[in-house]
Amino acid sequence: MNRLNFGDLLENATGFLEDFDPSGLVYLSPQGTWAGNPRTLRDRISNELWFRIWKAKQYKEDAELLRSATYPFIRDGSSWEVTNKVFGRILGEKTAKNDGLLIVFEVLYRLIEYDADKRNAEAYVADWDSVRKAWRSRCQDKAEEFLRDVKRTLRSNSQMKVFLHTIHLLKKDKESVFDQVSSHIAEEEKVRSQIDDLLTKLKGAREKSLISDVIHEQISSVMKRLTAVPAALTRPCLELLTNPDIDISSGLQYEASSILGELKDIRSTKTLLSYLETCDPGYTNIRCNLIYALGNLRQKGASRHLVDVLEGPDSIHVQLGEGSCGYDQPMLSEKQEAIWALGKLGPDAIEVIPALVRFSQNLDREMKISLAWAMGAIGHGQKKRYKGIDAGIITTLMQLLTAEDSEIFEEAAVALRKLDLPNFLHNLYLHNFTTAALLSLKPSRTGLYELSETLLHLVSIKKPVVMAVTGDSGTGKTYFCESIAHGFGDLQETEIVYLQRDHPAHMGILNRILGLTWLKRHVDQIYYQDYPLDEKGDNPDEFFDDFMQDHAHARLIILDGWRDEPYFHQIVGTFYDKGYLDILVKFRTTFSTRRSNLEEREGALESVKIRLSLVEQPVIEETKFYREGAVLIYNLDNSISSRLSREEIREVFQRRKVDTWGDQIRIGRFERDTRPLRIYAQTLSARWQEISVDSRTISRAEVSHFSPHETTFSRILNEDLDEQPNLLQVIKLADLEVNRIAFYTQGQIACCGYDGGVGILTGFNDRLYYYRAHERPAEHLVVMGGDICSVDSEGELRITTFQKNTVTKLGRHDSPVCSVSSYRDGQILTGHRDGTIRLWNVLGQQMRVLRGQKSPVCAMAVDRHGRVFWGSDDGELRVWDPKDRKVKVLLGLEAPMSKVGLFPDGRVVLGTGIVDELERKRNSSSAEISIVDFQSGACETFRLSDIGAVNAMSVYFDGRIILGLKSCASFGSQGNLVVIDLQSSFPQYKILGGHRLETRDCLTMGPRILTCGSESESQHSLRIWGTELYVKREHDKLALMPESMEKPPYYRALF
Structure with a gap:
């Protein structure tokens, strides 16, 4: 036969490929026709080789691939002659002699088999593994027999040299298709050998588990990172899935379907669809794996089968055996997976939109989350392909926006963003503001820019900087950490210590930080079984x-992990308690982003679902890191549409861009118009007082439901910076006379009012949601998670929950409440007019009552150790450790105490003065601040005004004290908002301004101070303050922004 021309070979191969079906396991028979379900090794090699040629053709790389695989056989007359001789020996007359392409490929198949045998003959086998050693020996014998056969066929040394040179040319390039296929086949044959051996011994549970172990070993995450060999499991898994001789109770069909979902091999499509149609509906887990695998393949032909799942029954009756009652098996999980799978089809699922729309009425929350994501994905693809969006998509997403569940709302809102409808979203009238939290977060694209400036600023002034990066599993925290762990800016990799929660080597360090005693009490032994000490x-x-000393060279320490109460939350807490934690980054994402990230990382559906359950506890807003203000918090939206790529992260962190960044992340220094402060020192005497602590059951709480009122508020930009250089904005509310404020969550502030209203201000669309929970003025306020605890003028305590739209009255009190504070674990601490203190565990319906004094408890504070500090109108400061049955009483302060706070070094800060108007008429009192060391009794006191009271007090993390006053007599008309700085060389204070009549409350938020107060008896407002530099810069930004809804939601957030 004349030597085959490569051009003719390429043309013939292209013709064959026109009929190639990549959705099934097809191979080219010796007669040159396509056949299915390869059973022999030759047929499996054919399937693998032609599938790779087909994939190369999709990228127009098939000619190059074919040349590397076939040209060595036809490079000259001698090589073509040898190829024909070897072919004749292999197949004889089974193939038409005149079909040169089939001749080349049959020889190529046999050489791939030979090379695979050689690889397996040279593979490492443990000395003790006699079974594997025998199999390796058989591979060696098979390879040697093939060479002997070829020598007998060729008969001359010269032709044998040509044959060996052909093999050399095929293997010359380690990335060649020959090398890839032979490696793939070698690994597949090794797996097949082990599975076949075990299947023959499948008699008991032990052998069944061994088979599963073999499969799991091959698909391990370690192997996936090192090689592409796991793809060699495609054909074995498809055979296991459809093998009728394997009992389904073995679990092998489940394992096979799970792995196929991970492999994403398009050749499994037809088998998966066929098995889905015949699989017993009672095998829900297997069916979910099949649907998940089909979704990952993204084949349009699967849409009809997925719709059949959606339109099937919501449950089926499963009969356990003859005579048993059986049970109803829900089909919700299958339908959820079907919706996810259809979303992955994108615009190829347009025709099934009517079937999806019906699920907007479904009561299952996970179904609605899946639907919101799927509609966004399909609509995005439709708009990209056809320049329009189906109306059913928009109406479905609009309906999902009305859900009271935050995750459903977030998915629907993000889907609308994906469809390029953010302005439309901003103008929506959203009834349920509690669902909008994610929309108020800064996207990580913006937040990481700010974080880079903060990190580069901090590492320039201190060493080491400690940053904890947290978030639910799948939010992208490790991706971010790994992007900067190798160095950024002027930080070298050797100057960064990176501790990852799930890294085996790092866990040894983290375990030692917690200690064996803690681990034994709270953590499963499997996680510390190698602990080196008793x-x-x-x-x-x-x-x-020692760890900190050993890493004294480090400029940055990164802690990476999801915070769970028993483990990583304690790790972060240890760094915080010891004064090292500087920054906490909390990544949040939509549920769909978490799932997408985990699908990419974990692969198998079971692993994805396990990881999705790993959510942080406690929520960040309830932690001391968040409440105490000493740590910089970056609460960022890291959803797919908001995040940066690895390269973009590295670019952002490359260098500092703002030299004055330190003034933008914290409240800067007030250096103009400061005044010296005189401090009077004394030592307080102390005595111990016996107390009684009783436990009782909380009487039945009265819970009522309400519909919140909704209104907007207006912002007024300060246009007179010369007169008030520290004031940025005035916020006016027409419907609530604000009396007290407290931080609620990102972009939201809780408040209560003189009219008895309790509400939440949200920066998303500048709205106020409120309800009149009291019939009398509400005077005290504290936030516990999502609950707002408020006390009215008659001392009645109520809990308002906007997430559920309920108000809870905690029964009748023996004495009115005078003060309220948060305690540990969601408990509430109240101080009463009769001198008692009560610790409420509302969920547990238990209360502890502390009795030991008769004067009213005017103000309280709780430190991180759980100690309770409180002051009374008799001027005595009391300290109680819940472990004790006695109270320490500090004497010597004569003024009634209106506020109690905690200084960063553990001392107690007291604000004094008379608040009650009736008492004011009978007494004269000065507004004073005292700082007391409750251990030694050392006390420093300074006076602010001759007549008045401290209405509000906020102790900043650096020791500065921010005060709101009732009277400003000694300051004249200059104001009643004061910042006291005791850490400077000379103690001093600065008057920022305040409200015309009084400043009622204040809190700090980043570089801002937020206050509420009164301009007159009937006019009340909120105000935002800062340093002159900060106010000037933000004023210029706001002045440039239009008053439209087009402002980004993260910037439009109030605080």
Whole structure:
């Protein structure tokens, strides 16, 4: 036969490929026709080789691939002659002699088999594994027999040299298709050998589990990172899935379907669809794996089968056996997976939109989350392909926006963003503001820019900087950490210590920080079984100090993990308690982003679902890191539409861009018009007082439902910076006379009013949601998670929950409440007019009552150790440790105490003065601040005004104290908002301004101070303050922004 021309070979191969079906396991028979379900090794090699040629053709790379695989056989007359001789020996007359392409490919198949045998003959096998050693020996014998056969066929040394040179040319390039296929086949044959051996011994549970172990070993995450070999499991898994001789109770069909979902091999499409049609509906887990795998393949032909799942029954009756009652098996999980799978089809699922729309009425929350994401994905693809969006998509998303569940709302809102409808979203009238939290977060695209400036600023002034990066599993925290862990800016990799929660080597360090005693009490033993010490020899504090000393060279320490209460939350807490934690980054995403990230990382559906359950506790807003203000918090939206790529992260962190960044992340220094402060020192005497602590059951709470009122508020930009250089904005509310404020969550402030109203201000669309929970003025306020605890002028305590639209009255009190504070674990602490203190565990319906004094408890504070500090109108400061049955009483302060706070070093800050108007008529009192060391009794006091009271007090993390006053007599008309700085060389204070009549409350938010107060008896407002530099810069930004709804939601957030 004349030597085959490569051009003719390429033309013939292209003709064959026109009929190639990539959705099934097809191979080219010796007669040159396509056949299915390869059973022999030759047929499997054919399937693998032609599938790779087909994939190369999709990228117009098939000619190059074919040349590398076939040209060595036809490079000259000698090589073509040898190829024909070897072919004749292999197949004889089974193939037409005149079909040169089939001749080349049959020889190529046989050489791939030979090379695969050689690889397996040279593979490592443990000395003790006699079974594998025997199999390796058989591979060696098979390869040697093939060479002997070829020698007998060729008969001359010269032709044998040509044959061996052909093999050399095929293997010359390690990335060649020959090398890839032979490697793939070698691994597949190894797996097949092990599975076949075990299947023959499948007699008991032990052998069944061994088969599963073989499969799991091959698909392990380690192997996926090192090689492409796991793809060699496609054909074995499809065979296991459809093998009728394997009992389904073995679990092998489940394992096979799980792995196929991970492999995403398009060749499994037809088998998966066929098995889905015949699989017993009672095998829900297998069916979910099949649907998940089909979704990952993104084949349009699967849409009809997925719709059949959606339109099937919501449950089926499963009969356990003859005579049993059986049970109803829900089909919700299958339908959820079907919706996710259809969303992955994008515009190829347009025709099934009517079937999806019906699920907007479904009561299952996860179904609605899936639907919102799927509609966004399909609509995005439709708009991109056809320049329009189906009306059913918009109406479905609009309906989902009305859901009271935050995750459903977030998915629907993000889907509308994906459809390029953000302005439309901003103008919506949203009844349920509590669902809008994610929309108020800064996207990580913006937040990471700010974080980079903060990190580069901090590492320039201190060493080390400690940053904890947290978030639910799948939010992208490790992706971010790995992007900067190798160095950025002027930081070298050797100057960064990176501790990842799930890294085996890092867990040893983290375990030592917690200590064996803690681990034994709270953590499963499997996570610390290699702990190097016993409890007697273990010293976590000493280890922590040694760790910090050993890493004294480090400029940055990164802690990476999801915060769970028993483990990583304690790790972060340890760094915080010891004064090292500087920054906490909390990544949040939509549910769909978490799932997409986890699908990419974990692969198998079971692993994805397990990881989705790993959510942080406690929520960040309830942690001391968040409440105490000493740590910079970056609460960022890291959803797919908001995040940066690895390269973009590295670029953002490359260098500092703002030299004055330090003034933009914290309240800067007030250096103009400061005044010296005189401090009077004394030592307070102390005595111990016996107390009684009783426990009782909380009487039945009265819970009522309400519909919140909704209105907008207006912002007025300060246009007279010369007169009030520290004032940025005035916020006016027409429907609520604000009396007190407290931080609620990102972009939201809780408040209560003189009219008895309790509400939440949200920067998203500048709205106020409120309800009149009291019949009398509400005078005290504290936030516990999503609950707002308020006390009215008659001392009645109520809990308002906007997430559920309920108000809870905690029964009748023996004495009115005078003060309220948050305590640990969601408990409420109240101080009463009769001198008692009560600790409410509302969920547990238990209350502890502390009795030991008769004067009213005017103000309280709780430190991080759980100690309670309170002051009374008799001027006595009391300290109670819940472990004790006695109280320490500090004497010597004569003025009634209106506020109690905690200084950063653990001392107690007291604000004094008379608040009650009746008392004011009978007494004269000065507004004073005292700082008391409750251990030694050392006290420093300074006076602010001759007549008045401290209405509000906020102790900043650096020791500055921000005060709101009732009277400003000694300051004249200059104001009643004061910042006291005791840390400077000379103690001083600065008057910022305030409200015309009084400043009622204040809190700090980043570089801002937020106050509420009164301009007159009937006019009340909120105001935002800062340093002159900060106010000037933000004023210029706001002045440039239009008053439209087009402002980004993260910037439009109030605070």
